[in-house]
Amino acid sequence: MRDAFVAKLTTAAADDPRIMLLVGDLGFGVVANFGDAFPRQFLNCGVAEQSMVGIAAGMAASGRRPFVYSIANFPTLRPLEQIRNDVCYHGLGVTIVSVGAGLAYGALGYTHHAVEDISILRALPGMRVYSPADAMECRAAVEEILKDPSPAYLRLGKNKEPLMHADQPDLSTGAPLLLREGVDVTVLVAGPIVTQALEVAEAAAEEGLSVRVLTCPVIKPLNAEAVRAAAEGTCGIVTLEEHTVMGGFGGAVLEAFAVRGWRTPILPLGLDDAATHIIGGQEWIRERAGLSTEHVHRRIRDFTRQAA
C-alpha cells in the first residue's frame, strides 16, 4: 500500500506540478525515486513535523498541493495544532499521509502505534479521512483527495496487504465496497484488517452464519445512507478497525445512525482503552489486544444471536 501510494503520487506529480511530497526524514527506500524524478516537488523537512506541516500550509496558500508523509503518529499528533490551525482553519489543500497506521509497526512499541488518529483527525473541521484496505483503495483515495483542494488525511497500512479488488474502486460517493455477500450480519471494515473479517466470515460460514463483508475507506465524509443500505436485510452492523473503539470508524458509524434516529443494531470492534505494553508483531498484538480472529468471531456470533 505504501509503494502503491508513492507510485500513484509519482504518476500524478508528473501531470500536476503543484503536487509536492514533503517527508519528515522517513521513507528510506520508498520516497527516493520520487525525489529523484521530481526534485522540485520533493522536500525533506528533517525530523521537524510541526515545521513540516506549517511549511506545507504555506505552500498550499501559494497554490501547491502538498502531501506530508511520515509514519505512525508523527505526521498527525505531533503537529496536530498546525493541522488544525494552519491547514483546517484556513481550509488549505494539505494532505497528511501516515504510513503504518494501526499496529503495523507492532514490535517498535506503543509510540509507533497509530491507534487514536482516526478519532482525532476526523474531529477537525473539513478534514476528509480515508483509510484504504489495499493498494487499489489507496490509489482511488489519492485520486479522490486530488479532486478537491481541501484538507485530507490518508491512513495507510505498510506494505504487501492482499488485494481486495481486481480494479481500482470508485470512492466518489464514499459508499462501502462489497467484498463478500452474506445475509445474517454485516461487517464494515476500515483498513487492512479486513483480511481478518474475511477469515471470520469464512469460518462462520462453516457453522452456518452468513457474514457480509464490506470495506469503508471513506470515513469522513461518511456516506451514512450508503452504510445503512449496505446492511439491508441483515440483523445489524459490526464495525472493525485497528484503532481504539472510542471515536474511530465505529464511532463515526454510531454517530451517523444515532443522529438520524436509525435503530439498526451496531457493534463497534477495535482496540480497548489502554496503552499496550505488549511487545510483538502486528498479529501478535492483535491476538492479545482484543482483536484476535477468535475473539472477533465470537463477538460477531454473539451479536448476531442477540440482534436477530
Added chain:
Amino acid sequence: MPEELARLSRLSAVTMCSQSGASHIGAALSVIDILAVLYGEVADVDPHRTEDPSRDIVLVSKGHSASGVYAVLAHAGYFPVAWLDDYYLDGSHLGGHVTAHGIPGVELSTGALGHALPFGVGRALTDRLDGVNRHVFVVLSDGECAEGSNWEAALMAAHHRLGNVTVIVDRNRLQILGRTEDVLGLEPFADKWRAFGWDVTEVDGHDHGQLAAALAPRSGAQEARPRLVIAHTVKGKGVDFMEDKVEWHTLVPSPEHLAAAIAQLETNTTEEPA
C-alpha cells in the same frame, strides 16, 4: 507616513481594548511601530492589491496583538476604520486574535504561538521554486521564541538559504507572568539566531528610521541568508503608566485609563524630535 499611522493606530488600539474589554494592549502598543513601518513603508503591499501574487507577505505570529494589527490595517486603508468600533464584540468582523477570514491584508490567522514562521518558510520556499521575487516578513514576539516550532523553521530557512525571509522579533522582554529572562531566558538571543545561520541586526523598535533601514533590501552575501531583526521595544509604548509593566499584557484599560492614554497619545508622536 508611518509616524502618523502609528500614532493613529495607538489611539485606536487603546480605545478598542477599553471599549470592548479586551486584553493585550501592552503587546499591541509594543508592535505598532514595527507594523506601521512594514505596512506603511517597507513591505511591497497595498490595500488595492491584497490578492496580487507579487505582493510581499506579512505574517504576524503574535496574534494576540490583534488590536494593533487591525488598527494599523484600517488606518492604512485595508478596511473601513469603522470596523474597529466593535472589535472583539458579538458579531464583529474583528476578533481578539488575528484572523485572515474576510479581513483584507491579513495573510494568516494566528493566536496560537509559533505558527507563522513555518508557514512563512513554506511560502518563501514556494516563491523560490516559482522564481517569484518577493519578500516574506514574519513578526514574532519574544516570548513565543520559546516555541520549538520557531527553531525548527529557523533551521529550515537557514538550510535553504532563504534570503527572501525576514523575521522581526518584538523584543519587549515581557511575557504574561514576568520578564522573559526570568521566565525562560532567551539571551544570548542574537547569538542563538546567528548560530542558526541567520543574518542578525538589532534596532530600536520604535525608531522608524532604524526599522526601515534594517528592513531594506540587502545585497551581497547577506542576501543569501534569512534575516533576523531584533527590534528592541517597550511593552505598552506610548502610554507612560503601561510602559514596561507586566500587567498590561492582561489588564483592560478602564475609562479613566483610556482618557489618560488618549491625552498622552494625542499630544505625543511616537518618536522624539532629534
